[in-house]
Amino acid sequence: MTDPQEPNKPQEGEGASTEAPKSEEGFMSHLLELRDRLIRAALAVLIVFVGLVYWAPQIYSIFANPLLAALPAGSSMIATDVTAPFFVPMKVTMLVAFVVALPYVLYQAWAFIAPGLYTHEKRLAMPIIVTSFLLFLVGMAFAYFFVFPAVFGFVAAYTPDGVQMATDIDKYLSFALSLFLVFGLSFETPVVQMVLIRMGVVSLQKMIEFRPYFIVAAFVVAAIVTPPDVISQLMLAIPLCLLYQLGIWLSGWITPKSSEASGTAE
Numbered sequence: 001m002t003d004p005q006e007p008n009k010p011q012e013g014e015g016a017s018t019e020a021p022k023s024e025e026g027f028m029s030h031l032l033e034l035r036d037r038l039i040r041a042a043l044a045v046l047i048v049f050v051g052l053v054y055w056a057p058q059i060y061s062i063f064a065n066p067l068l069a070a071l072p073a074g075s076s077m078i079a080t081d082v083t084a085p086f087f088v089p090m091k092v093t094m095l096v097a098f099v100v101a102l103p104y105v106l107y108q109a110w111a112f113i114a115p116g117l118y119t120h121e122k123r124l125a126m127p128i129i130v131t132s133f134l135l136f137l138v139g140m141a142f143a144y145f146f147v148f149p150a151v152f153g154f155v156a157a158y159t160p161d162g163v164q165m166a167t168d169i170d171k172y173l174s175f176a177l178s179l180f181l182v183f184g185l186s187f188e189t190p191v192v193q194m195v196l197i198r199m200g201v202v203s204l205q206k207m208i209e210f211r212p213y214f215i216v217a218a219f220v221v222a223a224i225v226t227p228p229d230v231i232s233q234l235m236l237a238i239p240l241c242l243l244y245q246l247g248i249w250l251s252g253w254i255t256p257k258s259s260e261a262s263g264t265a266e
Contacts, residue, residue: 037108044104049097059096060089060169066148067172070156071165078166088169095177099137106133124198132191139187140180147179147235154231175227182225186240193247204251214244 052059061068064077071077079085098105106129114122159165196202222237 034112037112041101041105041108044101045094045098048101049094052093052097052100053090056089056093060092063092063176064169064172066144067152067167070149070152072156072159075164075166077169077172079170080168081170084168084170088173091173099140102133128191128195132188135187135191136184139184142187142239143179143183147183147232148176150235151227151229151232154229179226179232183236183239186236187243189240189243190247190250193244194251197251204248207248207251211244211248215241218244 067077079088110126110129114125117125156165193207197204197207218240219233219237222233222240226232226236
């Protein structure tokens with residue numbers, strides 16, 4: 001004879017079995033949303049690329065203009081690879097398409113992570129994303145308009161007689177992309193400082209005390225990541241020092257007065 005209360009008794013592991021599908025469904029929904037947003041971001045870059053691909057040779061000419069302007073009269077760039085005249089302009093156009101579509105890509109990333117953030121985190125995250133994007137563009141523009149002409153002019157002026165300065169377009173692409181990345185990341189220094197202070201990792205007073213060491217580190221980093229010429233090293237080290245000081249000034253605005261006073265008292 002069966003116990004009348006037996007049907008009401010939970011089966012062994014019943015709670016875990018009902019919670020597991022819910023957690024799995026939540027995880028799968030996040031994966032599906034991530035997939036959809038990655039697809040949208042990739043489609044945005046692809047659409048911009050398709051719209052620009054017709055002008056790929058002209059885009060590469062603008063991209064290579066700092067070096068072409070420094071070459072002696074009658075000199076030009078060369079392509080040692082058979083497919084380089086086609087693929088190198090395509091790569092440059094894809095880079096331009098990514099930069100143009102980057103605000104939409106960042107929006108997709110923001111839309112994915114925003115629901116899991118608190119209100120105060122949302123207020124902090126959006127200015128950081130926008131400022132980081134703008135500063136990265138400023139760093140790339142600084143490299144293109146100031147660093148490239150100075151470096152190529154310096155190299156062309158010291159080219160020995162009897163040596164023709166003719167750079168391979170693929171090597172120029174690698175060189176330019178590395179400098180774009182270096183200067184773009186370097187211009188993120190104020191954002192990194194403000195985030196560290198806002199998170200309480202370091203205090204404003206400690207950052208001020210670290211300034212002499214940062215100046216030395218800036219020149220060491222510039223000597224490592226830039227080409228072996230004094231011009232490019234100075235044009236990275238000096239902006240790094242100025243950006244560090246700018247980060248100190250900006251961090252002073254977001255530092256609560258109480259924590260600033262306690263940091264000074266220490």
